[in-house]
Amino acid sequence: MDEDLEGFGTLVTKNETTNSKKSKKKGGGFQSMGLSFPVLKGVQKRGYKVPTPIQRKTIPIVLDGRDIVAMARTGSGKTACFLLPMFEKLLNSVKKPGARSLILSPTRELALQTLKFIKEIGKFTDLKPAVVLGGDAMDSQFAALHGNPDIIVATPGRLLHVCVEMELKLQYVQYVVFDEADRLFEMGFGEQLQELLKRLPEARQTLLFSATLPKMLVEFARAGLNEPALIRLDVESKIPEKLELVFLCCRTDEKIAALLSLLKHVIPSNSQTVVFAATKHHVEYLKMVLDLADISNCCIYSTMDASARKINAAKFQVGKASVLIVTDIAARGLDIPQLDCVINFNFPAKPKLFVHRVGRCARAGRAGTAYSLVSSEEFPYLLDLHLFLGRPLQIGEESSTIGSIPSPVVEEEQIELLNWLTDSSDLKELQKTANNGYKSYLRTRPGASVESVRRAKELGLAHLKPHPIFNSGYFGTSDGMKAEMLSRIKSYRPTGTIFEIGKAPTSETLAIMREAKKKHSVAIATHKRKLEEQEQENPLDTEFKSFLPKKSANATENKLSSPTLSLHEKKKRRKAAVDTEHFVPYQSADHHTEQGLMVNNFQSEAAQMQFDLTADSADQMKRQRNQVKWDRRKKKFVGTNQETKNGKILTESGVWIPASYKTDRYTQWKEKNRIDANNESSDDSDDGDPETQRRRAFMNKKFPNTHWGRHNEKLQRKMKSELKRPEQILKVRQKHEREEWRIKNKQTKKKKKNRR
Structure with missing residues (x-):
């Protein structure tokens, strides 16, 4: 049903679209729209x-x-x-x-x-x-x-x-x-x-x-x-139905090895893949790594020359390169029909940026896969994304969307990468530049929500089983058994501390640790019981309910429905109970979606603002003194951080823009092409002049897009007209007269010399 919003007119949503399909027949094609x-x-x-x-x-x-x-x-x-x-x-x-x-x-x-x-x-x-x-x-x-x-x-x-x-x-x-x-x-x-x-x-x-x-x-x-x-439309399903999402957890220093593993062992060699990186330094570094790995690739970033960007984009679209490494400059609107896969080398900080990135594939009903390499510091952004999408994060299942990469595969690529770094000084310099660029990127990256940061620590995403996409090639073999054993070793936690393991029974440190454990036995038992409850408990907060495995959720439902609850659990349940009939939430149901879609978030911008009337430390007071200087004309201190209008010009609409916007380029171009300022062409009195008509025809002619077409245009531009203007004829006559006078003067001097 259409709803009138104040100031916006008609609102049409996905629900309205589905209801209209049920109530009336489907609309016709483009012919029924009244197009010419x-x-x-x-x-x-x-x-x-x-x-x-x-x-x-x-x-x-x-x-x-x-x-x-x-x-x-x-x-x-x-x-x-x-x-x-x-x-x-x-x-x-x-x-x-x-x-x-x-x-x-x-x-x-x-x-x-x-x-x-x-x-x-x-x-x-x-x-x-x-x-x-x-x-x-x-x-x-x-x-x-x-x-x-x-x-x-x-x-x-x-x-x-x-x-x-x-x-x-x-x-x-x-x-x-x-x-x-x-x-x-x-x-x-x-x-x-x-x-x-x-x-x-x-x-x-x-x-x-x-x-x-x-x-x-x-x-x-x-x-x-x-x-x-x-x-x-598509407010609920923000990404295509045929797009498969795969999240692979790995360490930050193993991301390049994980990328090489995907390109070599998972993604077919004849597929078209786009890799999104955080900065242009990462793009250059990854390009050199893929060149060493004999993977055809090209790259695009903002500071690259416009011609090079155009050439690289065309090279990828025609299939001469199988991998395109880009920054977020290519995350918007680009339509690449043959694109099969998207890889997020650096996980995006904003959910809507993820939607635009992965939206480059699986377009217009085609299928596609989006792989995301997620490090431990990026887990909160992963949870924010699932809140934005409204999708459950399936963990520990056969159809799981998140997992890890088998250790033997990553180790193999990591060893090869270390050898390249040892042999190539250029690659090592690019790695250093990329690391420094990533530090700057982290300073400007917006933070994840507090709840997602807390929840990411509780879920324990650092110890996950290998993703099902690696089952066909690595499990059931010796490598698969080795990977499974390594994952078990990583998750193993010994009961003794470092002061107890390997110590003799008569050791003094062992006796001290046993005495300390005995003293704090109640606190240790309480902590273990809380950890066990935390693993089985499903919070009543529906926002994070989908992040738990279904096994834990079922266990919690059985636990909550059981009549034998402890006094502590009854109090906790009574405290969290909500009267659904009369309770009005202070946040809308689509709160997380709208927050992710915001262009300028007022809360985040206001948190970054700061207004200090008086400094409260020595460094701030010194900085405050340096922000003013003595003005000789005004005989007082004036601020140096005030917005200055130097280097700017005021437009007719009252907006200050850079002065570099107004130069003499257009005037020079008009003089070069002999275009009158009044009518943007030659004077009307010269309409019958063939040269004027030729220039006008050249200006109105469409410029060719091919190399030889532009070459022929240049040759025509250099050609001289057979019909000369009066000033050109006068110039040629004067030149001939000077030449004749020079020759005549030379002959006169020669005759005088012979007479002597």
Whole structure:
């Protein structure tokens, strides 16, 4: 049932979708949405036959002209949700001298993928797209915007830079899309987005799309939404049904050996795999390790050259490399059809980042597997993830999702890695750099919840049986028996202490320890009894109930239903009892989900803020004195940490942006291409000039995408026109006159010399 939310309009959820399917027949295909023939033809050429649930819910509302905030899991077809209505609106509106649609993306890879979809689906619409990305040449972007494109696909930083350089107003934009909206507002694009929105007209249609959007849209108020319709599908199942999750516990220093074990023994060699690492230093280190292991791979990270990123992405998509090592820059929106597996080398600190990472595979109904290497310090984040997903963490079962890697497999790869480190000084330097980068990463990584930290210690995840994925190759053999024995040795705890083992019966230390044990026998017995109860007890807190094995849960249910309870247990049970009829919880049922989807968590940000009126230590007082300096003009102390406007310029909308956004690049480009500032072309009086017409045709012509096409364009650009302008003819005549005068003067001097 639709529910009206104040300020948001219509809310559509998963439950509403399932109920509607029962009450009425399933909606038709794209033909029933009222799309025009060129758009339908592009949809059919792309291979789309039946619209997905998010497309069926979103496209009719967007065609009605309403603002939309849409959330659906990865791979559900969100890109077509805003492209198809955009084509319809642009085809039915009057063409104007400026862009009419703007799509903002957080990364260049996602923007290029969106541009690819625009060209494929909009092949028969004659709409001209342009892409504005950081890292590309600004001259080509100036030329593309001068070609009067209908659609601009851009990243916020470079688009604002180009707008400030060219003094673009964007007053004709009527359709704005924030793709991966939560990431755009998380990445610190506040100033850029505010300035861009000031340049857009108020009468526009704004759309926000992402796989992880919160129910409360307070963080997106500055996007300029006007009574948006909130559509949130797949809230309960945030990841695809055909995606298999595998969590492998290992030590931090064994992660590389565990990665090599997966790539060699578990994942087929012909599979396409993406490995997510924490920093770019880890990416470079892992790339060199995989090169030494003869595993074809390539990498992408933010500071890599734009051309290299494009080449590596293409190399992976065509299958020349089987492994792609990336940072979180590739966690959003990228569609790789052949992708089979995802490996989280460093477990993500935020649950929604995990959803975006693993969402790169098992898209559009395909199957896939997501492997996660979890160290002991990352166990709390694993529990936070399962609270966010609402899934039980199955431990100690045949269908367990979490386990370890057999020791012989890890040891074999670890020995090989140590040999590489000994032989290669470059690899050792990369390892040192990666370790230092990981320390910096830990300082900026957000902490897990307190309950998850406590619960991770109680579950004892450090001693787990090998994961079932290794059963086929290692159990039932001598290696399997060895691994099982090693796991038993690790979990063994002797009854005696270090002062008792191996001591003679007449030893003084043995007598002292026996006396101490006898003295504290009651406390020791109580501690052992608490440990036994803790293993069998299932807490009444439903948030962490799913983390226990089913065996322990059943034992606890039997224990709680038994009439013979001790007095201590009765008091504990009576204290934890809740009147379900009249009790109103202070947290909603989806508290953990919404907390994980938040863009800016107020509690975490407020905890990091600090305001000291007076220092209370010598170091702080010294630091406070250094924060002020004497101003000769004002004759007083002034603060040095105040926000300065040096190096910034004030825009017409009142936003301070870096002064580097305004340079003379655009002016130089216009002078170089002889473009008039008034009409963005040559003067009207020169319309009949062939050279002017040639330059205009060159500016309006689409730039080729192939190497030889660009080569031929350069040759044509260097060719001289056969018809010369008057100033060119005058220049040639003057040159001939100077040459004739020089020759005549030389001959005169020669005659005078001969006469002498």
